[in-house]
Amino acid sequence: xxxxxxxxxxxxxxxxxxxxxxxxxxxxxxxxxxxxxxxxxxxxxxxxxxxxxxxxxxxxxxxxxxxxxxxxxxxxxxxxxxxxxxxxxxxxxxxxxxxxxxxxxxxxxxxxxxxxxxxxxxxxxxxxxxxxxxxxxxxxxxxxxxxxxxxxxxxxxxxxxxxxxxxxxxxxxxxxxxxxxxxxxxxxxxxxxxxxxxxxxxxxxxxxxxxxxxxxxxxxxxxxxxxxxxxxxxxxxxxxxxxxxxxxxxxxxxxxxxxxxxxxxxxxxxxxxxxxxxxxxxxxxxxxxxxxxxxxxxxxxxxxxxxxxxxxxxxxxxxxxxxxx
Amino acid sequence: xxxxxxxxxxxxxxxxxxxxxxxxxxxxxxxxxxxxxxxxxxxxxxxxxxxxxxxxxxxxxxxxxxxxxxxxxxxxxxxxxxxxxxxxxxxxxxxxxxxxxxxxxxxxxxxxxxxxxxxxxxxxxxxxxxxxxxxxxxxxxxxxxxxxxxxxxxxxxxxxxxxxxxxxxxxxxxxxxxxxxxxxxxxxxxxxxxxxxxxxxxxxxxxxxxxxxxxxxxxxxxxxxxxxxxxxxxxxxxxxxxxxxxxxxxxxxxxxxxxxxxxxxxxxxxxxxxxxxxxxxxxxxxxxxxxxxxxxxxxxxxxxxxxxxxxxxxxxxxxxxxxxx
Numbered sequence: 001x002x003x004x005x006x007x008x009x010x011x012x013x014x015x016x017x018x019x020x021x022x023x024x025x026x027x028x029x030x031x032x033x034x035x036x037x038x039x040x041x042x043x044x045x046x047x048x049x050x051x052x053x054x055x056x057x058x059x060x061x062x063x064x065x066x067x068x069x070x071x072x073x074x075x076x077x078x079x080x081x082x083x084x085x086x087x088x089x090x091x092x093x094x095x096x097x098x099x100x101x102x103x104x105x106x107x108x109x110x111x112x113x114x115x116x117x118x119x120x121x122x123x124x125x126x127x128x129x130x131x132x133x134x135x136x137x138x139x140x141x142x143x144x145x146x147x148x149x150x151x152x153x154x155x156x157x158x159x160x161x162x163x164x165x166x167x168x169x170x171x172x173x174x175x176x177x178x179x180x181x182x183x184x185x186x187x188x189x190x191x192x193x194x195x196x197x198x199x200x201x202x203x204x205x206x207x208x209x210x211x212x213x214x215x216x217x218x219x220x221x222x223x224x225x226x227x228x229x230x231x232x233x234x235x236x237x238x239x240x241x242x243x244x245x246x247x248x249x250x251x252x253x254x255x256x257x258x259x260x261x262x263x264x265x266x267x268x269x270x271x272x273x274x275x276x277x278x279x280x281x282x283x284x285x286x287x288x289x290x291x292x293x294x295x296x297x298x299x300x301x302x303x304x305x306x307x308x309x310x311x312x313x314x315x316x317x318x319x320x321x322x323x324x325x
Numbered sequence: 326x327x328x329x330x331x332x333x334x335x336x337x338x339x340x341x342x343x344x345x346x347x348x349x350x351x352x353x354x355x356x357x358x359x360x361x362x363x364x365x366x367x368x369x370x371x372x373x374x375x376x377x378x379x380x381x382x383x384x385x386x387x388x389x390x391x392x393x394x395x396x397x398x399x400x401x402x403x404x405x406x407x408x409x410x411x412x413x414x415x416x417x418x419x420x421x422x423x424x425x426x427x428x429x430x431x432x433x434x435x436x437x438x439x440x441x442x443x444x445x446x447x448x449x450x451x452x453x454x455x456x457x458x459x460x461x462x463x464x465x466x467x468x469x470x471x472x473x474x475x476x477x478x479x480x481x482x483x484x485x486x487x488x489x490x491x492x493x494x495x496x497x498x499x500x501x502x503x504x505x506x507x508x509x510x511x512x513x514x515x516x517x518x519x520x521x522x523x524x525x526x527x528x529x530x531x532x533x534x535x536x537x538x539x540x541x542x543x544x545x546x547x548x549x550x551x552x553x554x555x556x557x558x559x560x561x562x563x564x565x566x567x568x569x570x571x572x573x574x575x576x577x578x579x580x581x582x583x584x585x586x587x588x589x590x591x592x593x594x595x596x597x598x599x600x601x602x603x604x605x606x607x608x609x610x611x612x613x614x615x616x617x618x619x620x621x622x623x624x625x626x627x628x629x630x631x632x633x634x635x636x637x638x639x640x641x642x643x644x645x646x647x648x649x650x
Contacts, residue, residue, distance in 0.1 A: 171549035219544035224496035
């Protein structure tokens with residue numbers, strides 16, 4: 001009996017065990033920084049996202065297959081999903097193997113947490129197949145290792161919302177302290193101009209020292225944004241969505257940034273800034289109707305200068321990564 | 326009839342008008358910065374505080390009298406209460422005169438908002454006597470002018486909680502945007518060593534540029550503290566009460582700072598840092614019993630090295646400046 005329980009392949013006809021053996025996972029795009037909250041705040045979107053299938057195998061190793069058009073690296077030590085998953089298996093001291101197939105993928109380098117979605121998908125899927133040894137919050141530390149493989153820095157401001165949904169605050173890294181922040185109904189518009197900005201490059205151009213006056217302004221806005229999210233105060237959220245430290249530097253990497261931002265605000269957005277390290281630009285709006293109007297305005301701005309772009313409108317995804325149908 | 330209404334002195338027998346003619350005001354001490362929230366956060370205490378009496382006069386000017394032991398400047402242009410009140414009268418285009426008597430006073434230079442209490446007392450008292458033309462929040466801009474007279478900088482992180490009570494966030498100065506932050510029951514311990522640190526001096530030693538890594542750590546903590554106050558999460562409040570930017574510089578102005586802080590934490594405080602620009606040190610505790618234990622520990626720390634000190638234990642004052650009995 002005991003051996004039968006361990007050998008899942010004997011139970012392929014038993015629905016519960018089929019569910020536990022192979023699942024499809026949807027992992028959402030995320031917007032990090034959220035204007036004022038550089039390196040600490042992020043939120044999840046309903047779309048776009050990554051889709052993977054993940055399955056237990058008996059090979060004692062992670063086997064990867066890519067059905068996306070992006071030519072993802074399939075050597076486990078170079079693939080963010082595998083790196084994140086391996087760090088989780090190491091923590092469990094597990095030799096369990098997995099087959100992972102990348103079915104569809106957020107375009108890499110878009111600035112909406114493409115590597116974070118891949119990292120979150122792998123650890124979430126494996127955690128489900130292994131009977132949930134970890135909470136979603138605990139999975140953040142493993143998904144961060146995927147981020148480290150992708151950009152050299154184990155940041156959590158994308159993987160935390162990808163795993164936990166909603167708005168998240170990474171209060172501290174040492175020790176890791178991730179706080180969910182509630183939010184009212186609010187809609188994000190994200191426009192992705194088809195230019196590539198590498199996370200590592202966009203970090204290099206940041207100044208290592210910032211004026212204390214600007215830092216005070218920034219943490220006033222971070223506190224205001226958190227208070228606005230807690231109190232459903234859309235005006236306060238809007239007043240707080242200002243980045244006086246990172247946006248002024250990174251904006252130069254995104255052609256038309258200030259024109260697009262102004263167009264979004266003119267169309268009724270509460271606020272608008274760079275998504276993560278760019279080049280995507282996000283805006284937040286109170287209603288879906290406004291978010292759609294903002295989408296049109298942002299898209300028009302890029303179209304006018306002939307920059308190909310994709311635009312997404314989504315409510316805040318409160319659930320995070322999930323088992324897909 | 327109309328003239329009679331204007332001439333209040335004809336109505337001294339009519340209780341409502343007596344109340345409107347002369348009042349006693351209690352204005353609370355405040356703790357600015359609250360560890361991570363340099364220049365943006367503050368909270369009010371029940372004690373100590375300033376007491377003034379304020380009365381309408383027919384002289385068309387502000388007349389000051391001092392019953393405190395501190396030898397306060399009584400020339401209206403040098404007295405913070407008068408400066409703040411005058412800025413309010415200017416906004417009202419009012420020539421109304423006031424007699425103000427300083428009855429008791431927080432010790433100047435203590436770092437618990439002595440000048441803010443005086444500024445708040447004057448504008449609050451006059452606003453009451455004039456039939457409340459302004460809200461408490463609107464009074465902040467006038468009280469700030471008293472702060473400017475005191476320290477050269479029109480900061481609001483003490484006057485906002487003095488006027489509005491509770492925890493307050495000064496999200497922005499241009500335009501002024503003050504946000505009340507709710508808080509669970511929480512007790513403050515403040516120890517004031519009898520050494521003087523001038524606000525202007527303690528600002529001069531701050532670095533004008535700060536490492537972005539430290540700034541990120543700081544705004545992670547600011548966001549965490551606000552989230553902890555909203556969710557009554559004492560643990561999160563405690564984890565967030567860290568100042569990695571200002572405290573390390575200003576601590577050198579306060580003998581025994583790190584020993585006192587450690588003693589407070591060992592006694593059970595959630596967190597401990599410098600109150601405003603010092604030299605007072607504050608700690609926050611979950612219960613009054615712990616706050617008293619913390620008070621003893623902090624006081625012992627100063628006593629051990631022969632530094633005279635006063636200690637106060639108080640819940641957060643939710644009301645702010647008020648008409649006293």
